[in-house]
Amino acid sequence: MKPPRLGIAMILSGPSGAGKSTVCNLLRQRNPGLCFSVSCTTREPRNGEVDGRDYYFIDQKNFQRKIKNNEFVEYAEVHGNFYGTLKSEIIERVRAGKDVLLDIDIQGAFHIRESSKQYSLLEKCTEFVFLGPPSFGELEKRLRGRGTEKEEVIMKRLETAKSELDHWRDYDYLVINKEVEQTVKDLETLFDILHKSTKRLEDSGFYT
Amino acid sequence: MKPPRLGIAMILSGPSGAGKSTVCNLLRQRNPGLCFSVSCTTREPRNGEVDGRDYYFIDQKNFQRKIKNNEFVEYAEVHGNFYGTLKSEIIERVRAGKDVLLDIDIQGAFHIRESSKQYSLLEKCTEFVFLGPPSFGELEKRLRGRGTEKEEVIMKRLETAKSELDHWRDYDYLVINKEVEQTVKDLETLFDILHKSTKRLEDSGFYT
Numbered sequence: 001m002k003p004p005r006l007g008i009a010m011i012l013s014g015p016s017g018a019g020k021s022t023v024c025n026l027l028r029q030r031n032p033g034l035c036f037s038v039s040c041t042t043r044e045p046r047n048g049e050v051d052g053r054d055y056y057f058i059d060q061k062n063f064q065r066k067i068k069n070n071e072f073v074e075y076a077e078v079h080g081n082f083y084g085t086l087k088s089e090i091i092e093r094v095r096a097g098k099d100v101l102l103d104i105d106i107q108g109a110f111h112i113r114e115s116s117k118q119y120s121l122l123e124k125c126t127e128f129v130f131l132g133p134p135s136f137g138e139l140e141k142r143l144r145g146r147g148t149e150k151e152e153v154i155m156k157r158l159e160t161a162k163s164e165l166d167h168w169r170d171y172d173y174l175v176i177n178k179e180v181e182q183t184v185k186d187l188e189t190l191f192d193i194l195h196k197s198t199k200r201l202e203d204s205g206f207y208t
Numbered sequence: 209m210k211p212p213r214l215g216i217a218m219i220l221s222g223p224s225g226a227g228k229s230t231v232c233n234l235l236r237q238r239n240p241g242l243c244f245s246v247s248c249t250t251r252e253p254r255n256g257e258v259d260g261r262d263y264y265f266i267d268q269k270n271f272q273r274k275i276k277n278n279e280f281v282e283y284a285e286v287h288g289n290f291y292g293t294l295k296s297e298i299i300e301r302v303r304a305g306k307d308v309l310l311d312i313d314i315q316g317a318f319h320i321r322e323s324s325k326q327y328s329l330l331e332k333c334t335e336f337v338f339l340g341p342p343s344f345g346e347l348e349k350r351l352r353g354r355g356t357e358k359e360e361v362i363m364k365r366l367e368t369a370k371s372e373l374d375h376w377r378d379y380d381y382l383v384i385n386k387e388v389e390q391t392v393k394d395l396e397t398l399f400d401i402l403h404k405s406t407k408r409l410e411d412s413g414f415y416t
Binding site: 166175186189190192194196201203 | 338340343344373374376377379380381382383394397398400401404405406407409411415
């Protein structure tokens with residue numbers, strides 16, 4: 001017999017170049033039962049992006065209505081576009097014992113942490129994982145390796161990444177992404193082990 | 209490069225009959241680098257027990273002196289004998305990044321939890337794991353299976369076990385001991401994953 005339990009909402013965050021998207025994609029591919037939180041945005045879809053898979057593409061008016069209706073667990077404006085995480089992508093799923101993965105930037109993760117302090121279900125279910133590069137030098141190599149940007153764009157991104165790296169202390173776990181297969185295994189193991197955490201186990205019926 | 213980190217002090221506790229000793233023995237056998245916290249006691253050694261391995265067997269006077277010198281992280285009197293966990297078995301080891309395993313009863317674990325609230329190093333390093341039986345029925349079967357005690361002794365132990373089972377909520381993790389090999393693997397994985405917890409990582413020199 002197993003006690004009923006809440007699902008985990010794993011917030012995976014880290015600096016640009018740490019490999020978040022690659023890790024998330026492989027993790028989802030290998031774990032079809034794992035839910036993924038799709039964000040809302042007001043920006044235009046890029047080539048190949050699919051509504052409802054990559055983002056929910058909505059207009060400004062719709063986004064503002066959702067803000068007013070308190071539908072977001074966090075949202076932010078970046079370069080004139082809005083991005084937000086819907087409560088509905090997380091709450092009902094974790095209540096039903098399903099695990100949810102969130103691929104989110106440092107700022108968004110910070111806002112979810114703040115929200116969760118006000119909302120005990122969210123506090124119980126969220127686990128904050130910082131995906132870090134093996135070193136700053138390695139991050140620089142990866143960002144330069146893309147080879148598509150001008151030096152000044154690269155310098156700007158490196159500066160941002162450097163300040164973002166400092167935030168690993170604010171997370172529950174630090175996972176170093178040295179090799180993507182191993183990182184995905186580490187995250188799978190993290191899910192397994194965190195299922196043994198008592199804070200998400202429900203009292204009713206266990207050992208009685 | 210890996211950031212320097214503190215070791216884990218894993219407090220393994222649970223009701224009599226859950227299989228704590230068997231699990232601890234196999235875990236230590238398979239992980240020679242894992243330290244084990246040996247307790248002090250004033251009771252007489254039993255057949256086959258070795259001083260410094262099973263317990264530090266000390267006299268009342270010595271035990272009282274250690275209490276006075278504040279050498280224990282917890283101690284208790286049980287049926288006229290004293291039992292205690294020495295700070296020296298934990299503190300220096302976790303500071304040096306070594307993991308320590310503690311096999312301890314429910315009452316002792318509770319006292320360590322209370323102490324750790326006053327002592328930030330202990331709070332960072334301790335992880336409380338409740339080793340539970342698959343069900344109460346299974347625990348009864350195991351306690352009866354020993355076949356050495358009278359019915360009234362068994363009834364008394366079952367009553368104690370029943371009230372102890374309730375305490376799983378006070379722990380960080382609940383590990384169900386269905387099959388000892390799997391349980392030991394679960395605990396090994398728990399150590400691995402908890403090494404990624406940021407609270408024990410030290411700031412100096414990482415990503416700079």
